[in-house]
Amino acid sequence: MGPDKHTVRPGGRGILATAVTVVCAVTVLAAPGTAFAAPNPSPSPSASTSPGASASPSPSASPSVTLPPDKDLEAVRDKLDKLYHDAAVATDAYNAAEEAAEKQSAEIVELAKKIVQGQRKLDGLKARAGRAAAAQYRSGGLPDTAQLLLSDNPSQFLDGAGRVLQGERATKGLIRELTQTQQDLKQYAADAADQWNKLEAGRKAKAAAKKKIKQRIAAAEKLESNLEKKQKERLAELEREAAYQAQTAWLDTGILDEIHTKASAAGKKAVAFATAQIGKPYVWGAEGPDSYDCSGLTSQAWASAGQPIPRTSEEQWKQLRHVDVKDMRPGDLIIYYDDASHVALYIGDGAIIQAPRPGRTVSIAGAGSMPILGVVRPDA
Structure with a gap:
């Protein structure tokens, strides 16, 4: 199957279409947290094209429950992000x-x-x-x-x-x-x-x-364990909102209108491998077959395609060929953050497959939901 079939559009076929169905079934892609390209025949950079999307989704807490102000939970989210980022660097x-x-x-x-x-x-x-x-x-x-x-x-x-x-x-x-x-x-x-x-x-x-x-x-888990159920739900909602807004801003640049490159044969194999890992847990230092960290997933995906690459996201960034974002194709690796501490596999239509962080599973997300450092191509 060609890379043009790896889409999230209605009627789409292939590995990604199947994966999206599975992921939707477990509510990973539930609105308002949709984090990748809007499922329309022609992706639009406008946020309004995503069904169910909202700039300010209603809180999940019931009126009878009093939650701390969002700014307090945002502070918690920022602290969690920093802890997990530090863990990713380590x-x-x-x-x-x-x-x-x-x-x-x-x-x-x-x-x-x-x-x-x-x-x-x-x-x-x-x-x-x-x-x-x-x-x-x-x-x-x-x-x-x-x-x-x-x-x-x-x-x-x-x-x-x-x-x-x-x-x-x-x-x-x-x-x-x-x-x-x-x-x-x-x-x-x-x-x-x-x-x-x-x-x-x-x-x-x-x-x-x-x-x-x-x-x-441990510090992140302790911080999360101190939250009540409704606070955890609201925190998760704030995280989805942030990812959605980042993805929308990325799409608003019109970037998808410029990306028309098809996957290579090896890239298709890497995407197929990564798609088959959806739902498996993130475990730091793991490279399969039952669990992965971010670079463990990408390195094994490309190893399955017959193209060994460096084990870490930092070395993948250093050693692999850099390509412009507008030239990226399914199978390419997107490196995130200034310190190259995270990596994901681009699968087309503005989406990635990634092993996010501890407590999460391999899943689909928006390619622009995190700060992009650059794109590298293992089979250049």
């Missing part, structure tokens, strides 16, 4: 340390193999050198001139002298090889020690990141 650091540790461990194993092979080679060279020394001892160690004078057959001696010269050259080559092998072994040992030091530093960084993640998530 998660990226944790994942980076994990990835580096795997590479360093593999490098140490390879260096260990080289050291073993080098030591065997050195032992063999030493044995050859010992045999050469013994041969020289047996010849009496006399100078060539003396051996020529004492020889009963000077002609035979001269023939032998040529072979001796060859032997001397071979001995010099043996000495050079011995010296080089010893130097190689010394370098391998130094490299291994360096990798061990990096591994240890990475272990400490990973432990520090893990501690920070747990602290931030």
Whole structure:
């Protein structure tokens, strides 16, 4: 199926259309929190084109329940956003340390193999050198001139002298090889020690990141647990409103009128994989198959398409090819926030699939519902 079928329009077919049906069934896309392109045949940048959308949706609390002013809950929401953002940054650091540790461990194993092979080679060279020394001892160690004078057959001696010269050259080559092998072994040992030091530093960084993640998530969960049911409902509504307004502002730029690029074959596979993960929980540091963090989802989606990419959102931003937002196509990755701490998979029609944060599940959202840093293409 072509990327033009991955839409949220009525009558749309394909993976995304099925996903939207499922998501709607569990009210993830319930108004007024619609966070992606309006489901009309021709997406309009105007907020009024989204059925059920409202700039100021009515509060979910009943008149008999008194809630704190929205500004107080907004303060709570801002604090939660900061805590979860800090946790996301720490998660990226944790994942980076994990990835580096795997590479360093593999490098140490390879260096260990080289050291073993080098030591065997050195032992063999030493044995050859010992045999050469013994041969020289047996010849009496006399100078060539003396051996020529004492020889009963000077002609035979001269023939032998040529072979001796060859032997001397071979001995010099043996000495050079011995010296080089010893130097190689010394370098391998130094490299291994360096990798061990990096591994240890990475272990400490990973432990520090893990501690920070747990602290931030625990603080956020504690803050949420202190809210009453109606407050939690209103807080969720405020969050949906903020996402909706951000998405509407993004659509108001007319950006969807400029995006006409179709998905590549690999991009379709990545979208199909991500769509199949909808509903699975966010777990920091996870990369499937039962749970994901944001970059775990995107990296596995592209791995399923036969295109390995960096594990973290920061490295995905650094290493993958950047493309203009107006040129993005389904399967591209949208990087969010100035520190590249979040990433999602663009699926077309102004929508993304993402693993949002702790306590949430893999879901569809509006591509413009968060501050966009840029877009990268794994299969450029």
